[in-house]
Amino acid sequence: MSKVRVNCFALSLDGFGAGPHQSAEHPLGQGGTALHEWFYPTRTFWNMFGMEGGATGPDDDLAARGTENVGAWILGRNMFGPIRGPWPDEAWKGWWGDNPPYHTDVFVLTHHARNPVRMQGGTVFHFVTEGIRAALERAKAAAKGADVRIGGGVATIRQYLQAGLVDEMHLVVSPVLLGAGEALLAGIDLPALGFRQVDYTPTPKAAHYFLARKK
Amino acid sequence: MSKVRVNCFALSLDGFGAGPHQSAEHPLGQGGTALHEWFYPTRTFWNMFGMEGGATGPDDDLAARGTENVGAWILGRNMFGPIRGPWPDEAWKGWWGDNPPYHTDVFVLTHHARNPVRMQGGTVFHFVTEGIRAALERAKAAAKGADVRIGGGVATIRQYLQAGLVDEMHLVVSPVLLGAGEALLAGIDLPALGFRQVDYTPTPKAAHYFLARKK
Numbered sequence: 183m184s185k186v187r188v189n190c191f192a193l194s195l196d197g198f199g200a201g202p203h204q205s206a207e208h209p210l211g212q213g214g215t216a217l218h219e220w221f222y223p224t225r226t227f228w229n230m231f232g233m234e235g236g237a238t239g240p241d242d243d244l245a246a247r248g249t250e251n252v253g254a255w256i257l258g259r260n261m262f263g264p265i266r267g268p269w270p271d272e273a274w275k276g277w278w279g280d281n282p283p284y285h286t287d288v289f290v291l292t293h294h295a296r297n298p299v300r301m302q303g304g305t306v307f308h309f310v311t312e313g314i315r316a317a318l319e320r321a322k323a324a325a326k327g328a329d330v331r332i333g334g335g336v337a338t339i340r341q342y343l344q345a346g347l348v349d350e351m352h353l354v355v356s357p358v359l360l361g362a363g364e365a366l367l368a369g370i371d372l373p374a375l376g377f378r379q380v381d382y383t384p385t386p387k388a389a390h391y392f393l394a395r396k397k
Numbered sequence: 398m399s400k401v402r403v404n405c406f407a408l409s410l411d412g413f414g415a416g417p418h419q420s421a422e423h424p425l426g427q428g429g430t431a432l433h434e435w436f437y438p439t440r441t442f443w444n445m446f447g448m449e450g451g452a453t454g455p456d457d458d459l460a461a462r463g464t465e466n467v468g469a470w471i472l473g474r475n476m477f478g479p480i481r482g483p484w485p486d487e488a489w490k491g492w493w494g495d496n497p498p499y500h501t502d503v504f505v506l507t508h509h510a511r512n513p514v515r516m517q518g519g520t521v522f523h524f525v526t527e528g529i530r531a532a533l534e535r536a537k538a539a540a541k542g543a544d545v546r547i548g549g550g551v552a553t554i555r556q557y558l559q560a561g562l563v564d565e566m567h568l569v570v571s572p573v574l575l576g577a578g579e580a581l582l583a584g585i586d587l588p589a590l591g592f593r594q595v596d597y598t599p600t601p602k603a604a605h606y607f608l609a610r611k612k
Contacts, residue, residue, distance in 0.1 A: 195568065195594070195606050196582045197412050353410065355570055357597030357606055361588035367411045368583065373576035379410070382572030384599030391410050391572055 184322055185329045185349040188339055189248030191366070192217035192354040192388070198363035199336040206264040209277055216358045220387035221245055230283035232303070240385045248352060253325025255288040256317050258338030262290045262307070269296050276307065284333075287324040289317040291338060314341050336364035343370055351377070351393040399537055400544045400564040403554055404463030406581070407432035407569040407603070413578035414551040421479040424492055431573045435602035436460055445498035447518070455600045463567060468540025470503040471532050473553030477505045477522070484511050491522065499548075502539040504532040506553060529556050551579035558585055566592070566608040 193199050194217060201211025208214065221227050226245035228236030236242070259266075263274045276282055281302040289308050296309040310317040321330040332342050342348050353366075372393065381392035408414050409432060416426030423429065436442050441460035443451030451457070474481075478489045491497055496517040504523050511524040525532040536545040547557050557563050568581075587608065596607035 195570070196585075196587060355410070355604060357594050359587045359592060359594050359608065361586035365583075368580075370411075371576035372411060372574045377574060379572050379574050384601070384604055386599070389570060389599055389604035393574065 184253070184325060184327055186318065186332065186342065186347055187248075187252075187329050188332050188334075188348060188351040188353075190221060190245055190352060190354060191334060191339065192221070192356050193366055194358045194360040194363075195355060196359055196361065197365045197367060198360040199334065199339075199366040201360050201363040204260060204264070209264070211360075211363050213358070213360050214363070217354075217356050217360075219358075220354060220356060220385065231278075232281055240383065241387050244352070244354075244383060244385075244390050248331070251328050252286060252331045253328025254286050254321040254330050255284050255333050256314075256321050256330060256338070256342075257288060257290050257333045258335050259290060259292045261333060261335045261338065262292075268294045272296070272299070275299055275301065281305070287321070288333075289321045289324075291317055314338075314345060314347070318342075318347060336366050339366065340370065343372075343375060346375060349395050353391045353393065355389045355391070357388065399468070399540060399542055401533065401547065401557070401562055402463075402467075402544050403547050403549075403563060403566040403568075405436060405460055405567060405569060406549060406554065407436070407571050408581055409573045409575040409578075410570060411574055411576065412580045412582060413575040414549065414554075414581040416575050416578040419475060419479070424479070426575075426578050428573070428575050429578070432569075432571050432575075434573075435569060435571060435600065446493075447496055455598065456602050459567070459569075459598060459600075459605050463546070466543050467501060467546045468543025469501050469536040469545050470499050470548050471529075471536050471545060471553065471557075472503060472505050472548045473550050474505060474507045476548060476550045476553065477507075483509045487512070487514070490514055490516065496520070502536070503548075504536045504539075506532055529553075529560060529562070533557075533562060551581050554581060555585065558587075558590060561590060564610050568606045568608065570604045570606070572603065 201214035204211045220241045223237040224242035224245045225236035226242050282305040285304040287306050289310050292309050295311050299307040376395040377393045380394045383390045416429035419426045435456045438452040439457035439460045440451030440453055441457050497520040500519040502521050504525050507524050510526050514522040591610040592608045595609045598605045
């Protein structure tokens with residue numbers, strides 16, 4: 183059965199999934215890169231970007247679970263890029279260069295229509311203006327029975343959570359304080375949405391929590 | 398130099414330091430006892446209550462740091478008991494029986510004056526109606542150069558944090574979802590208050606974070 187998953191989503195100790203003042207210079211908000219220090223050294227991260235090497239170990243094992251059986255991705259507009267409002271032209275193709283780390287169809291939520299963009303390595307960015315449910319339907323069709331991964335950012339995951347559409351979450355608490363930014367869980371009652379804690383794996387870099395929704 | 402500390406203060410993954418609907422039956426709010434499952438088995442916890450035994454190991458080592466060099470405690474009224482409003486009589490003497498785990502002077506914040514209560518084992522409960530700064534002054538005097546520990550609950554710690562009066566915090570994220578309750582850090586910008594992350598020690602039971610304020 184195809185699942186809708188969030189994986190490897192890092193939070194600060196104070197609950198922020200991105201720092202404040204996101205910009206082209208700070209795609210993760212100010213201080214936001216520190217959230218992912220557990221992830222950058224991993225072999226999984228390196229491989230996503232076509233590089234050999236990277237560290238193995240528990241963080242890599244957990245990162246690798248995030249890439250297994252993913253048939254399509256959904257991203258919010260702000261995770262795709264810093265441009266707000268109508269697309270000025272077709273030039274922006276994401277933060278990730280010519281060969282993005284998705285290698286599947288990727289459905290980008292936006293209020294502004296745009297033609298699909300075919301990248302190297304199998305990633306195709308589709309721009310969905312009909313809302314989160316339409317994006318999920320298209321992602322499920324594209325995934326052909328595999329899972330759909332909601333990549334982020336915070337606002338996008340919150341929308342899918344509040345609509346009851348997320349089945350599993352792997353959250354990572356990094357030993358970092360941000361003080362401000364985008365709070366993932368503020369005002370969201372996960373047990374009321376059916377989530378329970380199913381696994382906890384601490385590593386020297388971060389604490390990994392797996393949550394699943396009862397069916 | 399005497400410090401003002403918070404130690405062993407457990408949060409759920411979703412940021413709550415106590416569950417909702419605190420009552421005589423649920424002193425930690427509904428579901429709140431699960432926050433402390435890392436702590437109950439420790440030798441430190443057992444010893445605080447005068448029992449021999451308990452588990453050693455990393456959780457106990459960190460719990461023990463919370464008891465070192467503590468010369469006085471401060472508690473909020475709700476941590477002292479379930480009674481709200483004026484004291485109906487002198488009968489309520491805390492949740493902890495005749496020999497509470499403090500063994501120092503303990504300053505209880507309240508709007509309702511009451512005579513001090515002398516317990517077994519050296520604990521004396523003092524009731525302070527003049528606010529958090531007065532309670533801290535009295536606690537520092539009683540501590541005679543040792544540290545003052547703010548025991549909680551959430552509202553009390555938040556008041557001391559926001560007043561810039563806390564020097565160190567040891568927070569513990571337990572692998573538990575509460576969904577609702579008292580959020581310790583909501584709306585509090587710890588870096589803006591001068592706090593930085595200084596140590597992170599994960600254990601199989603919980604993730605321990607030590608924060609300190611720059612002087």
